[in-house]
Amino acid sequence: METSVRLDDQAILQILKDTGAIRHGHFVLTSGRHSDTYVQCARVMESPRTTVDLAREAALRLPEDVRSSVDLVISPAVGGITFGFAMGYVLGVDFIFAERQAGVMTLRRSFEIPQEANVLVCEDVVTTGGSVKEVCDLVEDAGATVAGVVSIIDRKTDRKFDAPFFPLLGLEVASWTPEECELCAKGGKAESLGSRKLAK
Numbered sequence: 735m736e737t738s739v740r741l742d743d744q745a746i747l748q749i750l751k752d753t754g755a756i757r758h759g760h761f762v763l764t765s766g767r768h769s770d771t772y773v774q775c776a777r778v779m780e781s782p783r784t785t786v787d788l789a790r791e792a793a794l795r796l797p798e799d800v801r802s803s804v805d806l807v808i809s810p811a812v813g814g815i816t817f818g819f820a821m822g823y824v825l826g827v828d829f830i831f832a833e834r835q836a837g838v839m840t841l842r843r844s845f846e847i848p849q850e851a852n853v854l855v856c857e858d859v860v861t862t863g864g865s866v867k868e869v870c871d872l873v874e875d876a877g878a879t880v881a882g883v884v885s886i887i888d889r890k891t892d893r894k895f896d897a898p899f900f901p902l903l904g905l906e907v908a909s910w911t912p913e914e915c916e917l918c919a920k921g922g923k924a925e926s927l928g929s930r931k932l933a934k
């Protein structure tokens with residue numbers, strides 16, 4: 735794998751700030767939780783070069799036995815696709831994505847997961863890990879193995895998946911159930927930036 739200038743956590747945080755990816759307001763997350771902060775990784779991935787730099791860093795941080803075992807990368811649509819594609823590129827393996835059909839994470843477009851594959855699940859942001867868990871289930875249902883999970887951001891909520899997790903950057907950001915949301919209590923209305931509602 736080609737190496738380049740390494741990115742430390744400070745440099746990664748600076749990329750998020752410089753691209754305006756870190757948004758403050760009142761948001762509904764895909765899990766239904768509310769938050770005052772949203773990381774819009776799509777802003778980072780406007781730059782293919784930066785996206786590949788981040789993917790290369792994520793690949794270099796993987797334990798060697800994990801990195802060398804990966805033969806397929808899969809991402810949940812839509813947010814994970816660009817980063818997953820870049821991970822496939824730097825690892826020199828194929829890339830596919832899963833998408834929600836009537837709310838259920840599904841493999842479409844004639845994509846297949848080979849039974850013996852060691853699959854790296856790749857996300858932009860992990861909050862509850864619910865989306866990752868759905869993709870891990872698809873991998874395991876195909877008889878393949880989840881080699882690990884990579885993301886740009888780990889929002890450090892309790893995770894729903896058990897696979898080894900290698901996030902580039904952990905961010906301690908508040909989130910609440912809708913009932914406990916401090917911003918709703920002040921009468922605010924939350925906006926939904928993800929595509930999950932649009933897919934219904």
Ligand SMILES: O=P(O)(O)OC[C@H]1O[C@H](OP(=O)(O)OP(=O)(O)O)[C@H](O)[C@@H]1O
Binds near residue numbers: 813862863929
């Ligand atoms: O860890 P979780 O609680 O599952 O949340 C993280 C997921 O939410 C976002 O996607 P979203 O469902 O908003 O769809 P999008 O990427 O298509 O906008 C993000 O891209 C992750 O896939």
Ligand SMILES: O=C(O)c1cc(=O)[nH]c(=O)[nH]1
Binds near residue numbers: 764765771773861862
């Ligand atoms: O949990 C989510 O839906 C979520 C949080 C976040 O910060 N960014 C994002 O794209 N999705």
